[in-house]
Amino acid sequence: MALSSRCGAFRTCRRVLERAFSLYKAHSIKDMENTLQLVRNIIPPLSSTKHKGQDGRIGIVGGCQEYTGAPYFAAISALKVGADLSHVFCASTAAPVIKAYSPELIVHPVLDSPGAVHEVEKWLPRLHALVVGPGLGRDDALLKNVKGILEASKARDIPVVIDADGLWLVAQQPALIQGYRKAVLTPNHMEFSRLYDAVLRGPVDSDDRHGSLLRLSQALGNVTVVQKGERDILSDGQQVLVCSQEGSSRRCGGQGDLLSGSLGVLVHWALLAGPEKTNGSSPLLVAAFGACSLTRQCNHQAFQKHGRSTTTSDMIAEVGTAFSKLFET
Numbered sequence: 001m002a003l004s005s006r007c008g009a010f011r012t013c014r015r016v017l018e019r020a021f022s023l024y025k026a027h028s029i030k031d032m033e034n035t036l037q038l039v040r041n042i043i044p045p046l047s048s049t050k051h052k053g054q055d056g057r058i059g060i061v062g063g064c065q066e067y068t069g070a071p072y073f074a075a076i077s078a079l080k081v082g083a084d085l086s087h088v089f090c091a092s093t094a095a096p097v098i099k100a101y102s103p104e105l106i107v108h109p110v111l112d113s114p115g116a117v118h119e120v121e122k123w124l125p126r127l128h129a130l131v132v133g134p135g136l137g138r139d140d141a142l143l144k145n146v147k148g149i150l151e152a153s154k155a156r157d158i159p160v161v162i163d164a165d166g167l168w169l170v171a172q173q174p175a176l177i178q179g180y181r182k183a184v185l186t187p188n189h190m191e192f193s194r195l196y197d198a199v200l201r202g203p204v205d206s207d208d209r210h211g212s213l214l215r216l217s218q219a220l221g222n223v224t225v226v227q228k229g230e231r232d233i234l235s236d237g238q239q240v241l242v243c244s245q246e247g248s249s250r251r252c253g254g255q256g257d258l259l260s261g262s263l264g265v266l267v268h269w270a271l272l273a274g275p276e277k278t279n280g281s282s283p284l285l286v287a288a289f290g291a292c293s294l295t296r297q298c299n300h301q302a303f304q305k306h307g308r309s310t311t312t313s314d315m316i317a318e319v320g321t322a323f324s325k326l327f328e329t
Ligand SMILES: NC(=O)C1=CN([C@@H]2O[C@H](COP(=O)(O)OP(=O)(O)OC[C@H]3O[C@@H](n4cnc5c(N)ncnc54)[C@H](OP(=O)(O)O)[C@@H]3O)[C@@H](O)[C@H]2O)[C@@H](O)CC1
Pocket: 066, 067, 068, 069, 070, 071, 133, 134, 135, 136, 137, 164, 165, 188, 189, 190, 191, 253, 254, 256, 257
């Protein structure tokens, strides 16, 4: 008797949990769909009256002796998403390698020159957004130049996506982006912990990802932060969005570079569209949600074709169809 009543209670409990889970799932699918609709609203229409450059001139700051793939992935992703021109500002040793990967990129071998800041500054008036960090490395001289480039970009109100070693620099000197509302940070697991520790002077509470993210964004003066992971969580210090677009279990290097390069373009489009098109949500948050969904969808599609041998180049080959599937329905 006691056993059967316990079994009944167990079944009821299971039904309640299943219902709660299906409601939660339905709710999050609805939330995801609503946010995807906001991403669709910020995408500029293709038009025969536009000239080259109008849909985006993006600059990637990164690329050193060791890392040439990361800035390439970011820059080519920006083009594949729909930017018209993609510039890479890198160390002189990286430039011929990056140029050889692709004739589509404009490559400036300036980052390790004494006049690096001035050389990049000359281009700033023509750029709509910068992506700072993919393949930058941690050489002090390069980081010092990048600090100057960030300051010059802020002075011109240019939106910046900060990723990889750009986040290393920000963890050393959070004041560099403190309160700059046109910055989006895209940390992976490790980069988030490092940044959190540097800004909040304590370890991340791994049981409270949302709270940790909110605290970090708020402590940085409501800078938008995208914490990448099994689910991506995004916040501007007020709202928290979750992106759980289906990807795959393949974790090859370079996926984060695809994300930050795509985000460079989407940030530009979102700011151009403004909050009327994003229904009051932060345009940068909507742009970030778009880049996360796109990266994960590319991963999903590439994995369907290549399985375990999927690499970031396979994902980049999926950008066009993934973009259409998510945003042009
Ligand atoms: N082809 C190219 O040119 C590419 C170049 N790239 C460039 O490399 C540079 C350094 O970037 P990064 O991400 O490797 O640096 P960093 O912050 O030291 O993290 C590494 C450490 O974090 C850890 N770790 C990571 N994830 C974790 C997790 N989920 N959970 C737990 N731990 C985790 C992991 O720990 P491990 O497993 O080794 O113990 C590892 O030690 C940067 O310029 C970037 O752009 C890349 O873009 C790839 C393609």
